Amino acid sequence: MTILLVLLGFSISPADSARALVSIRSIPEAAVYYSQMAAAEDGEHMVEFAHILEASGRFSEAYRVYGLALGNSSSQSTSRWLINRRLGVSPxxxxxxxxxxxxxxxxxxxxxxxxxxxxxxxxxxxxxxxxxxxxxxxxxxxxxxxxxxxxxxxxxxxxxxxxxxxxPGSMRPVTGQISDEALAWITHTLRSMNIPEALPGPCIPMSEEMARLAAGEIGLSMTVEGGLILDTGGCIFHAWDVINEYNIRIDPLLFKDDSLLSIAHNPADVVPLWDLSTxxxxxxxxxxxxxxxxxxxxxxxxxxxxxxx
CATH class of the missing domain: 2.60.40 (Immunoglobulin-like)
Known part of the structure; x- marks a missing residue:
């Protein structure tokens, strides 16, 4: 009796391959490569490719790809977001x-x-x-x-x-500065935080809560820092945390929408001004x-x- 073994190959898209490799700690070269492949196959992945380039600190390349996506955008809100991202990756x-x-x-x-x-x-x-x-x-x-x-x-x-x-600057890859346990605690805590209904906005109470929890639960000292988000429509006051020992920025409010750009990322459209603890x-x-x-x-x-x- 002849036994025929059939090997089934499961096709994984380049976009999925890129997402599987990306982490808060690092974005390997393979993730950038797969994301570029996805953008070449389907223009709808162009924004994701630019986003990965920005998160990995390849700002001039991100500026170019954001521009390509902007040229193909038919949505006013998407176009404004892309313009702002080009601000973020430019000096x-x-x-x-x-x-x-x-x-x-x-x-x-x-x-x-x-x-x-x-x-x-x-x-x-x-x-x-x-x-x-x-x-x-x-x-x-x-x-x-x-x-x-x-x-x-x-x-x-x-x-x-x-x-x-x-x-624009990036602290990624976050190598020896933060342990795996501390980084896991940070992402878990940010994921579980609620967005409070606060005036004039939730960013300060969320940042204060994050700093309090970090000091009490894992002994990590954070400062609540304030500044501006530069937008083509104006300047918006904002706040976030900075891990004092490593000068790593963490944005609790942004994490809800964009975990990659909310940790260890310093775009030029986010302008730090002052220490709000004063x-x-x-x-x-x-x-x-x-x-x-x-x-x-x-x-x-x-x-x-x-x-x-």
Whole structure:
């Protein structure tokens, strides 16, 4: 009796092969190769190819492939995302005007109001920041200003202008810095975190919670860092964590949508400005003595040099 053995071959697509190789810790060359094959076979995989290039720190190549995907995009939201990703993988050289606005919404004048914001500082190795002009007085990692009087209905604006040069950067591969156990804890914790309904947004409470859990459960020290996301539509205030010992950035909110770019990744469209622990997690603090006063404060930022359209 003859026994015929039939070997069945299971076909795995290049895109699936790339995804199987990618991890938070590293993106091997084979993953980039398979992703490129998938993009060549089907243009719909072009965005994923560019995304893997960016996550692996191959920024100039990612810029080119994001551009190819942008040329084929018919969706306004996708096109805007692709434009922003091209910002993220390009060197940044811009001037930002950061403004604190204080409005007296009450019926009585507010006297001797102190306005406090964190001090913008450089964040090496990817960023250099220089304060060009300033309506505040620097002191102990803070910027403060005193407003003698704010009349009812009046808004007072105080600004600090900074020059920023920044290169996109990656800490990947994350080799000896973090143990497998710690990295597994980080990803598990980020995956299980809920997005709170918080004003003005969830990024600060999520980052504070992550830092608290890391210190308490695995003894990992993190700082809550604040800054801006540069968008073709404007500048958005944002916050994330940095592992102090290794200077590795972790973005708890972004992890929900993009785990690869949320850990060990420093794109140029995310601009770190300050340590939020110096102001108890707030970008703007108002101090005044009269409890009858009613004041509101807001922060805004504008890039003087136009961002890519």
């Amino acid at each position: 940044l050289d811009t001037t930002l005007v950061i403004t604190a606005s204080v409005t007296n919404t009450g019926d009585a004048a507010a006297w001797n109001v102190q306005v406090i914001i964190p001090m913008p500082v450089s964040h090496p190795p990817f960023q250099t920041l220089t304060i060009l002009s300033n309506d505040f007085t620097p002191s102990g990692g803070l910027l403060s200003a005193r407003i003698p009087i704010i009349a009812p209905g009046q808004t007072v604006r105080l600004s600090v202008t900074v020059s920023i040069t920044q290169q 102001t108890d997690g707030y970008e703007l603090n108002l101090l005044f003595k009269d409890p009858a006063c009613s004041l509101t404060g807001t922060m805004s930022a504008t890039a003087i040099q136009a961002l890519e359209e």
